[in-house]
Amino acid sequence: MTSYAIFLGCTIPARQPNYELSARKALAKLGIELIDLANMTCCAPPPIQSINLEASLAIAAYNICLAEEADLNLITLCTGCFESLSIANTMLKADKQLKAKINRILSQAGKEFLGSKEVKHYLQVVTDDVGLERLKQNVSKPLTNLKVAAFYGCHALRPSELLKFDDPERPQIFESLIETLGAKNVEYRNKLKCCGGLLRGYSDDLALNMAREKLVNTTKAGADCIATLCPFCFVALDIGQMQVKLKFNEIYDMPVLHYSELLALALGIDPEELALKTHKIKVDKVLNKII
Template sequence: MTLKYAYFPGCVAQGACRELYQSTRALTQALGIELIELKKASCCGSGTFKEDSQLLEDTVNARNIALAESLNLPLLTHCSTCQGVIGRVDERLKKAGEQRPEYVDQVNGLLQKEGCSPYKGSTTVLHLLWALVGDVGLENLQAKVTRKLSGLKCAAFYGCYLLRTQEHLPYDDPYDPQSMENVFRVVGATPVMYRGRTQCCGWPLSSYATDQSFHMAGGHIQEAIAAGADCMVTPCPLCHLNLDSRQPEVERVMGQKLGLPVLHLPQLVALALGVPPKELGLDRHIVSTRPVLEKLGL
């Protein structure tokens, strides 16, 4: 049976990290997954809407979830921040439906005023990582590997939102996650463990405490390098921006050259499935991914 999802790409993958959008499409096509993109979806707010109003965050994202519900499909995103925000709203509204149904009625009343479908709480919100681990399955994923990434040492960078914004985390432990490392093993790469892999990348601080943000990012990169990593791999485009796009600025703050490539999760997995590097946007990165491709003989 073909896996099918309502696809929520989010903002960053359609702008600054276009290669994430590109590589997700390439990966899902290689896996035979059908994506129905939610063209009318709005920004999840990246956690900022609730600073003004919890009702605002819940209503905006109830609408996003309702778009998936109207298709009778799970909502799939490749952005950890979107997963954290939308997944948390879904949990909160499902709980409210049992304990405070009047709050869900309030949210749906606002949606109705705008001519939107109501939130029903009838679907799930999944990150691409959870879809790979839980729906595709590691054994099935391994069976589709045509290019083992042997000898490549990968340092997972989970970040914050994927792990600790929701009360119930599928397929993993929020404080000692293993899902990305398990994916690495399945595609033939070697996981590298280091302290900062589950910590914040520093992106939320970057607009008002830039040096502190870059010190956070730089410290994680230094640890990964010291552990022997050939690259970092992240499931979050905002983490990617701080770790890759701003790595030259991070280097200036840290006072040393780093030069560690940072891959998006679907780029890594798609490489193992035989997708050509040129189809994955690997030339769009600020830190060259050439050392990774050379190590793989590509």
């Protein structure tokens, strides 16, 4: 069994039990142990980096220090957390001066960043630690006939130099994991472009236009659902459909599921256990197709 310190962040515990439940259950089934560490705080996401980069790096590094003390690598579900913690980890490992500066700040909270641990997104853990072969053997309810539009979002892939997740122009990891579950990966236009999630609250019109384009293009491609990795992309595309209906008078009725939910269903976990009612756009169409 491989163990990781889980970094949950805020949005998942605040509003997406469907993400946390499916990820915890599916990863446990695949032999990945998640350890909840005390004192974890915010990952200091891009809006906080916008206010003060040094403070953000210190806050992110503080969380990495907790994992270092517990001698565990970190696993994240939210790609926003993945980005914030990874860029801090990589920037501090690469830049001695910056590391010394941040360590002076961290010493006020009794911490020292060593740079001895990795920050991984759970897709990487499933691909690297479990492996596609073993994952396939564990699939008891293959998602045959389900056409899935993978949506990476921005912060799994970029900034690619710092995250080293996959080729940002032609990523494959997500598509491979979808097909290993027996589903069909559907390509669609402008797949790798931002959903506008981070502009919600600052420029709602822009954000909604960007989210709407995803709905238009995945619908045109004939997808049964969109699969997401990031809780903000999920909000932009799931709740976003209610707002698109109000503003554009368009109904897409496109279910949006986190990959972890598809994974849990394919591993035979009872849908009743997954808080699927959290979804604004009902997922019944998807369930009917696979059960």
